[in-house]
Amino acid sequence: MTNANDRVVAPADSEVDWDAEAAGFDDEPDHGLRDPGVRAAWAARLRTWLPERPADVLDLGCGTGSLSLLAAEQGHRVTGVDSSPAMVERARAKLAGRAAVILRGDAAAPPVGEQRYDTVLVRHVLWALPAPDRVLRHWRDLLRPGGRFVLVEGVWGTLNPVGIPAERLTALLARLSADVRVERLSGDPMLWGKAVDDERYAVVATV
Numbered sequence: 001m002t003n004a005n006d007r008v009v010a011p012a013d014s015e016v017d018w019d020a021e022a023a024g025f026d027d028e029p030d031h032g033l034r035d036p037g038v039r040a041a042w043a044a045r046l047r048t049w050l051p052e053r054p055a056d057v058l059d060l061g062c063g064t065g066s067l068s069l070l071a072a073e074q075g076h077r078v079t080g081v082d083s084s085p086a087m088v089e090r091a092r093a094k095l096a097g098r099a100a101v102i103l104r105g106d107a108a109a110p111p112v113g114e115q116r117y118d119t120v121l122v123r124h125v126l127w128a129l130p131a132p133d134r135v136l137r138h139w140r141d142l143l144r145p146g147g148r149f150v151l152v153e154g155v156w157g158t159l160n161p162v163g164i165p166a167e168r169l170t171a172l173l174a175r176l177s178a179d180v181r182v183e184r185l186s187g188d189p190m191l192w193g194k195a196v197d198d199e200r201y202a203v204v205a206t207v
């Protein structure tokens with residue numbers, strides 16, 4: 001369903017069997033980051049989005065843990081959360097020996113108790129969660145003062161696009177942050193392992 005005003009697309013994500021997807025998930029260049037060039041492109045972006053000093057990073061819907069691993073390699077302490085046992089298993093294997101813990105749970109209500117974080121990192125997950133405004137408010141409450149959101153999202157496909165446009169996400173974040181910065185990512189083929197022409201972006205918002 002497309003809203004004429006903001007092109008918000010209703011999530012079809014509940015139809016995805018993430019356990020079934022897990023085995024082949026890392027085959028996509030931007031998922032597995034196996035290509036050194038793609039990996040370096042994500043590492044460079046992440047370095048500019050995450051705090052300069054070692055920080056506590058909460059990676060929600062962490063999948064197989066590819067971004068969690070980059071964050072850990074950059075010196076951050078990472079907590080990953082995913083609802084799929086098969087994804088969690090792969091992320092735990094990928095992060096073994098790192099300053100990281102991977103939890104099974106709902107990204108919308110992460111099982112982290114009273115723990116607070118410097119960064120909530122989310123890639124390609126928020127768009128598919130019901131009530132993103134409510135979810136963002138909950139995530140804001142998991143951030144320490146001065147903490148930040150790093151949200152990588154997009155609108156994928158042209159015939160039947162799915163996702164959340166930057167315009168809508170920044171409008172939601174404007175209620176929570178006075179410092180919202182959008183970085184357009186579609187023009188950097190190294191991130192995706194190919195040229196893309198749909199909307200892809202990151203938002204960094206400090207609270």
Ligand SMILES: C[S@@+](CC[C@H](N)C(=O)[O-])C[C@H]1O[C@@H](n2cnc3c(N)ncnc32)[C@H](O)[C@@H]1O
Pocket residue numbers: 018019030031060061062063064065066067081082083084087105106107108122123124125129
């Ligand atoms: C498109 S993948 C993105 C994975 C990872 N963020 C990345 O960029 O490589 C979506 C991930 O979100 C997870 N997921 C979807 N809905 C979730 C929810 N409500 N709570 C926790 N994880 C969820 C899926 O299991 C899957 O691992």
